[in-house]
Amino acid sequence: MDQFQRLCCFPFRRLQPSPTIDHQDIILAPYSWRTGPTFKEDVSNQSTFQWEYGDGTLIPILQIWPNHRQSMEAMDESEVEVQQIASKIQIDGKVGERIDADNSEDGPLRLYDCENMIIKDRQTYLKETQGMVPPYVVVSQVWGEITEKMVLPGIYWGIPISDKKKWEYVLDYCRRTKTKWLWMDIICINQARDNHAETEKALEIPKMSQYYQEASACLVIPENYEKFHTAYACVMDILSRIADTGASVQDNARSIWDNIAMLEAVVNDGWFSRVWTYQELLLPKKHVLLDGQELCIDKLGRILGWYYKILRNRWLKKPEGGKDYSFVYPENELVFERVGAAADWEAQSVSWDAKRTLQRDGHLELLTAINITSWKNCKFPVDRMLGIYGLLKDEDRVSTLNKLDTAADGKPAAAGESTLDTVTSTSGIPQTSNSASGVDQKPSGHLEASNQDAQLEKMWERTMVKIVTSGRVWPLLYDAMRSDAPMGTNWMPRIIHASGCEVHIEILDHRNWGKIEVAKDGLHMTARVVGRLTGVSGSIGDGGGEVNVMIACAWTLVAKGFDPQPILELFKEGLATSDTVPQQEVANTHMQIGQALHAPSLLHCFHIVEREDLRSKLRFARGIPGWNRAVFSAQTAWPASGTYVFLGWIYSAKTPNPDNCWILDVTSEAQTARRWMIANKTGRSTFHKIGTVYAGSLAIFKENPIYRRIVLD
Structure with missing residues (x-):
């Protein structure tokens, strides 16, 4: 050479x-x-x-x-007349109408009485508490593969669980901390497969964000619930003893390096990689672990950023006798690149940073939430929207009723079929309402995979139409495209497999105040x-x-x-x-x-x-x-x-x-x-x-x- x-x-x-x-x-x-x-x-x-x-x-x-x-001669200066499209896009209700959850009653529909070990409905527990919603703890858990159903007094449906020992740990925590009232989705929302249960879910799921925000604390049950608390304590020790004090990295290199294994065990626990648990991470006032430690997301973000900095700048290198990590390559400028992992550590850190945004603004932007959760796991595709709805502002929500499963003529829509018709906005004022605060309904497990994808695509499609026709044009500038977009929808960013797409936060403020129309041949605009x-x-x-x-x-x-x-x-x-x-x-x-x-x-x-x-x-x-x-x-x-x-x-x-x-x-x-x-x-x-x-x-x-x-x- x-x-x-x-x-x-x-x-x-x-x-x-x-x-x-x-x-x-x-x-x-x-x-x-x-x-x-x-x-x-x-x-x-x-x-x-x-x-x-x-x-x-x-x-x-x-x-x-x-x-x-060297001129505009190559650009046709003539304007195009918007085609007349007879059929309109299916909308939810009348113009200006909102489909809100039933807020006529305060407090969760049910709470679990930990002292008497029975589930009580709202009327019963309010009678015991003189009409005041009592302080309660919410539970955020990752159950894993369901192996059996547990029966509890006060309800008629079986509780799907993977390990009874987890429930015993929850009860033990409640006894030790003298927790009287508990809320957990699978025991407080009807899990049966009947019309009554589906109606209840439609009313309760939109309220889940409220339940998590108003709880006195959120008890986190990690996937590796028996070892997580030990690893977390080791990570917090490094933060308080070295990172936050400015102690020498070189003098503590062995301890810092070896504790990468503990940080890995915490950061890559399944609780951090689920769509539904993401809002449960952001919304509560306080998170606690089964051993009573407080789980501080801001501290985790701080220690993760610190590790990134000392590795990127090569202040920390593998010490003599140190452990080998297959996912750390500071000498090649690749830090925490993990083959087969759900996400690298940087993606986790970004997702945790959003908690400050939520506390400041009261919501996350849809683009931000979708991108942050794009690598997270969920059982049903439509959960990519349902699982973040509690984090969004009203104008980024559409109804999620079952009409999503049908086309405008009432017949089932084929997977991937576009149902876009004309929707017009002038001067940024929407001419249709897609319901600002929709009723969420969990998808049924028996749906075919193609239908599950179609349900998500239709919900996303209607959300994008609502946003663009209101004059907000960030969907046009989001780097998430697909090569197989149906005719007339190439302008619309994709939601499925959008991980790794660039998010340019500055585009969220971009507006087009002209006339915008969504037609079958595409988006008509100036x-x-x-x-x-x-x-x-x-x-x-x-x-x-x-x-x-x-x-x-x-x-x-x-x-x-x-x-x-x-x-x-x-x-x-x-x-x-x-x-x-x-x-x-x-x-x-x-x-x-x-x-x-x-x-x-x-x-x-x-x-x-x-x-x-x-x-x-x-x-x-x-x-x-x-x-x-x-x-x-x-x-x-x-x-x-x-x-x-x-x-x-x-x-x-x-x-x-x-x-x-x-x-x-x-x-x-x-x-x-x-x-x-x-x-x-x-x-x-x-x-x-x-x-x-x-x-x-x-x-x-x-x-x-x-x-x-x-x-x-």
Whole structure:
């Protein structure tokens, strides 16, 4: 391997650039640049650049499209008339009508009397407590596989359980703590399979969030309930003794390293990986374990963040004689990557951080809740919506009655079939009501898997229609797409298998105050034409080596004479969130990246990258690493004043059209929009979304007045 290869390999070596080196292979794991250009002058006459896999296979990784017209002539200026669709989307009730749970009675429908070991209905226990709802403890549990049914006095249905010993532990806790009243869903909500039970569930399930919020405490029964409390105590010891006191990591390296096993046992317990237990984690005032310890979610989040920081910065390394962990690779910048795990530790930490948001705002945004729980497990697909409803604000809720299972004509809808018809909103005022506070009903276990998926899809579809026609356009900018979307619904993000999709929190405030219509051929709306793509890289994945690819592609486009301001702005914003870059160094690091992209040769570029460790700094910057990234160039729509370099997200199953790929602003707020859509133009006024891109502050992209009436298919 020659000097040029050694410099650009991962990890880098500190070598001085040699201006005498001409065309050489450059290695950028996991690819190599095949006889790639070394100097800027080598780039000017090339439009296709290839990468080579280890087996010698060549693939084009960067393509610059020639002969683009430098104006808006390629964009049809005519507006499209919205098709008249006779049938309307099925709605819940009359306009403005709400379907609320029955709140005529205070307190849970039933409570378990721990002293007398009997379940009592509301009328009975209120009579004993002089009409006041007594203090009660709620139970949050993970039962596992059901093996038998338990019979309790006061109810006629059997209680499905996996281990009677868990129930005995609950009773023992109540005796030790002198707990009088207990609420648990499977004993206080009718579990029978009859019409009366289904009606009761429809009324009680929406109230569960209230029960968890108003309880004096939540007793947590983890999956590994016999050992969890011991592991948790060890983790809290590290937090109080070392992390919170600022004690030396090096002096305590063995203890810190060995306790990763305890943290693993806590974080990856099944209680943290269920959709239904997530609201039970966020809503209660206080959580307690069976041994009486308080389970503090904020402390768990703090210790997890601390472990991430000391490993990412390589302050903690495996000490001599330390345990081996198959999921910790700080030397490769992969921290807590766990093959086959439900989620890595970072995903858990993000889900716990939402508790502060809930306490501050009183709700979670639907986009946030869906993304956080996308990797969590549930028995029925529709639970992905039902299990988070207690966390949402009213305008993000739709009714979940059984009419979800039928199409508009009353016949059963086929799995995956779209029931979208026309719904119109003007000036952000909804013209239909999908019920702000719906009645949730647990799905029946006998439904076929395809019907279960269809039930979730229909509920999600109606939620997306309600949100978009109210003028909130974040669903159009959410990076969760599918390649098999039914006709006219490609604009709608997916909910099934959406894990790993990028969530851009800034888009939650994006609005479009124009007329929005949902028709069978797609979403009819007004959008601003921002620019047109003139070249694009192949899909760039996650990891340090992939950051090298990103930098090489960006350098090549800059060498072609394109302006890197948009991508540099994104880098600067991402660096400000990276725990590997102190705030006082952000500006200087941003300047160093600019120097690298403007370097006279690719060799000089990567010398700067290696010298300043820019790859590692960008690797952990928000919005920069991740799957399905693409570096691309785009020119402004009008007037043609130059071509610029961007870093965007393009769905791997979608291919940009070299002749007709555009950047669209789907908001009504050009000056404040933080994210734009990337879409192929497929018809006279029809566009097909393929990705999104960060909206920089460059004035030429903000000020053009070109608006079009379009259809997003």
